[in-house]
Amino acid sequence: MKKVLRWIDQRFPLTSFIKHELTEYPTPRNLSYWWNFGSLAGIVLMIQIVSGIFLAMHYKADATLAFDSVEHIMRNVNYGWLIRYLHSTGATAFFVVIYIHMLRTLYYGSYRSPREIMWWTGQGLLVLLMATAFMGYLLPWGQMSYWGAQVITSLFGAMPFFGDELVTWLRGDFIVGDATLTRFFALHYLLPFIIVAAVFIHLVALHSVKSSNPSGINLADKDNIPFHPYFTVKDLFGLCIFLVIFSYFVFYKPNLFIMAENYVPANPMQTPAHIVPEWYFLPFYAILRSVPDLLGGVIAMGLSVMIFAAMPFLDRSKIPGGSRYRPFHRFMFYAFVIDIMVLAYVGAAAPEGFVIPLGQIATFFYFASFAILPFASKIEEKWLIKRGLPAEVEAMMQSEEAQKADRRQRKQDRRKTKRKDQ
Amino acid sequence: MADEKKKPIKTKNPKDPQRRDFLTLATGVVASTGAVAATWPFISSMNPSTDVLANATSEASLKGIRAGEVKTIEWQGKPIFIFHRQEKQIATMEGRGEGFDPENDSDRVKRPDWLVVVGICTHLGCVPLRKKEVWFCPCHGSVYDNSGRVLVGPAPRNLDIPDYKFIDPDTIVIGKEQV
Numbered sequence: 001m002k003k004v005l006r007w008i009d010q011r012f013p014l015t016s017f018i019k020h021e022l023t024e025y026p027t028p029r030n031l032s033y034w035w036n037f038g039s040l041a042g043i044v045l046m047i048q049i050v051s052g053i054f055l056a057m058h059y060k061a062d063a064t065l066a067f068d069s070v071e072h073i074m075r076n077v078n079y080g081w082l083i084r085y086l087h088s089t090g091a092t093a094f095f096v097v098i099y100i101h102m103l104r105t106l107y108y109g110s111y112r113s114p115r116e117i118m119w120w121t122g123q124g125l126l127v128l129l130m131a132t133a134f135m136g137y138l139l140p141w142g143q144m145s146y147w148g149a150q151v152i153t154s155l156f157g158a159m160p161f162f163g164d165e166l167v168t169w170l171r172g173d174f175i176v177g178d179a180t181l182t183r184f185f186a187l188h189y190l191l192p193f194i195i196v197a198a199v200f201i202h203l204v205a206l207h208s209v210k211s212s213n214p215s216g217i218n219l220a221d222k223d224n225i226p227f228h229p230y231f232t233v234k235d236l237f238g239l240c241i242f243l244v245i246f247s248y249f250v251f252y253k254p255n256l257f258i259m260a261e262n263y264v265p266a267n268p269m270q271t272p273a274h275i276v277p278e279w280y281f282l283p284f285y286a287i288l289r290s291v292p293d294l295l296g297g298v299i300a301m302g303l304s305v306m307i308f309a310a311m312p313f314l315d316r317s318k319i320p321g322g323s324r325y326r327p328f329h330r331f332m333f334y335a336f337v338i339d340i341m342v343l344a345y346v347g348a349a350a351p352e353g354f355v356i357p358l359g360q361i362a363t364f365f366y367f368a369s370f371a372i373l374p375f376a377s378k379i380e381e382k383w384l385i386k387r388g389l390p391a392e393v394e395a396m397m398q399s400e401e402a403q404k405a406d407r408r409q410r411k412q413d414r415r416k417t418k419r420k421d422q
Numbered sequence: 423m424a425d426e427k428k429k430p431i432k433t434k435n436p437k438d439p440q441r442r443d444f445l446t447l448a449t450g451v452v453a454s455t456g457a458v459a460a461t462w463p464f465i466s467s468m469n470p471s472t473d474v475l476a477n478a479t480s481e482a483s484l485k486g487i488r489a490g491e492v493k494t495i496e497w498q499g500k501p502i503f504i505f506h507r508q509e510k511q512i513a514t515m516e517g518r519g520e521g522f523d524p525e526n527d528s529d530r531v532k533r534p535d536w537l538v539v540v541g542i543c544t545h546l547g548c549v550p551l552r553k554k555e556v557w558f559c560p561c562h563g564s565v566y567d568n569s570g571r572v573l574v575g576p577a578p579r580n581l582d583i584p585d586y587k588f589i590d591p592d593t594i595v596i597g598k599e600q601v
Contacts, residue, residue, distance in 0.1 A: 147548060151561060154547035169465075173474050174498040175547075183468065269494060269501045271548040273560045289562060294545060294578045351563050 021207055026224035027231050028213035034108075035211065036238035037101040042199065043239060044094045049192050051087040052136075059139065061185035063178035066141035067265040085254035091133055092257045093246055095280035098129060102308070107333050109315065109322025110212035116312040118209065121202040123309045128198060130281070130305070132191040135184040137278060138176075142262030147275045149176045149184070155288075158298040175268055216321010217396050274350060282347030283340050287366065289351055290359035300363065307370050314370060317377035319384055320396050328380040332369055339365050474498075479597035481589075484536065492552055494541060497596045501541035501549050502584060503557075503570075504594075507534070511555075511568045519571040523579045527569045530583055538594065539570040539581040550581075557581075 008014050058077050060069040073080035102122070105111050111119035138149040153170050157163040172179030213219060249256065257279070261272050277285045287304045291297035315329075323330035339362050346359035389397075480497040487493045487506045494501045507515075512534045518524035531537055541549050543559040550557035550566060556573065557566040565574040570581035586596040 147561075151546040151548065154545075157547075169469050172468055173470050175500050175542075177474075177499055179471070179474070268499055269496065269549065271551075271560055273551075275548070275561050289576070292576055294576060297576070 023226060023228040025207065025227040026210065027227045028211055028219050029223055029225045029230070030213050030215060030219075031211060031231070031234075032214050033234075033238060034100075034104040034214075036235055037097050037104060038206075039235045040238065040242055041094070041097045041101055043242075044090060044097055045192070045195065045199070047086060048090045048094060049196075051083050051090060052189070052192065054083050055087055056189060059185075061139070061182045063141065063181050063266075066139060066181060070140045082250070085250050088258055089246065089250045089254060091136065091278075092249075092280070093242075094129065095133070097242075098126065099280075102126070103333075103337065106311070106336075107323050107330075108212060108214060109216055109320075109326075109329070111311045112315060112321075113312065114209045115205075115212060118202060118205045119312060120309055121198060121205060123306070125195060125198050125202060126308075127305065128191055128195050132188060132195065133278070133280070135188040135191070138181060138184045139188065140262060141181065141266045143264045143266055143272050144259050144262040144275065146176060146266030146268070147271055148277055149180065151275070153180070155298050155301075158295040160295070177268075212321075214324065216324050217392060218320075276348055279344065279348075282345075283343035283366075284347075286343040286347035286359050287363045290346070290356075290363040300367075304366060307367070310370065311373075314373040315377050316374050317381040318397060318400075319381055319389070320393060320400075325389065325393055326377075326380055326384070328376060332373070332376065336366075336369050339369070479595055481593060481595050484592050484594065489535070495596075497540075497584060502596055503537070503539050503541040503581075505537040505539075505568070507537055507568060515567065515569045519567060519569060519573075521567065521571045521573045521580070522575070523572050525569075525571060525580055530569050530571075530580070532586070532588060536594075537568070537570060538584065538586050538596070540584050541581070543577055544572070544579045544581065545575075545577040 005015060009016070055073065058069065058073045058080065060066060070084070073084050075081075077083075105119065105122070134148075134152060138145045153167055153176060156170060157167045159166055168174060170180075171177065172183060210224075259276070261275075264272075276282075284301050284304055288297045288301040291300045317326065317329070319325055323333055342358065342362045343366065346355055346362060349355045351359075477498060480495060480502070482493075482495045482502070482504060484504065484506070487504060489506050489508045490511070491506055493504045493506075495504060496502070512527075515527040518526055528534070530539075541557075543550050543561065543564055545559065545562055545564050548559050548561035550559045550564070552558075555568060557570070559565070559577065562576050563574065564572060564577035566577070566581055567573050570583070572578075572580050584596050585598050586594050589595050
């Protein structure tokens with residue numbers, strides 16, 4: 001064994017790679033369980049890819065066969081029901097895990113310097129995940145699948161000048177049809193592998209800037225501990241808890257996340273009386289509906305997903321970290337979470353009565369919380385400094401100031417020497 | 423010595439473009455044009471195929487649709503509402519309508535007793551349901567009158583009128599030949 005390892009190490013940096021990136025990888029010792037969700041997301045991705053590949057062995061991407069082939073998987077294929085429920089419940093689990101992962105980042109300010117690239121690759125991953133989930137949802141070819149795809153592809157019709165042509169191009173037909181189904185299947189199979197590649201970029205960035213931690217303060221070397229065994233164990237324990245909950249839904253409540261209407265085959269001639277997207281799209285769907293203008297609604301919905309990318313710019317406070325030392329940041333975080341839940345409720349309800357103004361208020365608040373952040377973070381910073389900060393935070397800010405001043409000085413020096421040369 | 427030799431290559435006088443710059447630019451332009459052009463077959467392959475286009479027209483018989491009744495037929499896979507309007511329904515629809523996309527009822531029909539519209543909500547593509555004297559979209563609550571004109575949003579415009587013609591008093595052909 002050792003001989004084989006030595007043979008490999010002379011040709012490929014296997015041992016040093018594992019040491020550097022896994023076993024001896026320095027990790028802050030104060031990470032809480034909120035830091036488990038990154039690795040959990042990776043596991044769920046694997047569950048989805050494996051179950052998806054086995055489903056694809058029995059599934060038929062053809063408008064006349066698709067619905068029946070899913071029923072065939074459920075009834076005839078050995079353990080087909082299990083693989084299918086793993087995959088459908090896995091989609092929900094994926095979004096639960098990713099949303100918690102994002103909320104943790106927002107709460108603890110992990111998106112802040114130097115982790116902007118992590119946050120942006122994460123944003124890209126979110127968009128990829130949403131696209132994959134949306135396309136996968138068409139494949140069972142039930143009524144909800146069909147009309148969900150019809151509505152979402154219609155959104156592109158809001159594009160000025162060539163909206164209609166764009167929609168026809170996306171669908172490959174004048175309505176969502178066989179051409180749409182086969183291309184969605186092709187892309188639904190492709191995108192997860194692109195996600196895997198993007199996850200690696202996310203991880204390369206992580207291993208360059210290292211994990212953030214609940215205190216929000218960059219820890220000294222002595223506060224880091226090796227990833228193995230401390231965090232392999234912690235991640236595995238979290239994984240066990242996750243799998244218990246996940247299995248409960250797979251085995252006892254698998255249809256909680258599949259709408260009854262989706263057991264009716266797609267019918268292009270009749271829209272179901274009340275169409276609702278999957279729960280993970282509800283807040284964004286509510287924003288789409290709350291803007292009275294079609295193009296405006298589409299733009300607002302797109303913006304509501306992409307606006308997270310601006311967080312590193314919007315948060316202008318000099319106080320390090322997230323909510324730990326910033327009471328107003330913490331307040332805004334909880335208000336934002338409640339607002340998202342209100343939007344989800346609005347997205348699920350029929351658009352009548354008080355739901356409409358409620359959706360508009362919640363939409364306004366959603367964007368307002370991003371809009372006031374630059375000012376709120378600055379005001380909060382001044383107030384906190386006036387009130388006095390913990391010594392460790394102050395020391396941290398001073399060292400950061402010193403570093404900045406040092407960089408400025410060096411830049412000036414370089415400029416001076418350049419001028420002399422000329 | 424070395425510095426003197428290097429200098430003429432480095433200068434970028436716009437009146438005397440270096441041949442190397444030109445070649446680099448030309449290669450870049452040709453290569454990127456080629457790369458863009460090569461994507462065209464793939465992009466085009468995603469458009470409706472010829473067999474989909476061949477279904478461009480549908481023939482519909484108007485026989486058996488009683489006054490006040492709506493029949494839904496399929497054209498290019500889309501639902502088409504053929505509405506046999508009663509005298510009083512025609513009378514109330516005259517003029518430009520009460521909605522926010524005013525249009526003369528007479529511009530929306532070939533014969534006043536037959537309204538032919540694409541049964542797809544102009545908002546996000548759901549099929550409106552017939553409710554009493556209006557069409558109601560179950561997805562986002564748009565309402566259309568008996569001329570297919572939008573009364574209540576969020577739909578941005580009236581229901582579309584397909585290309586159709588009467589080939590005899592009881593038969594219409596919907597759509598234009600596209601291939």
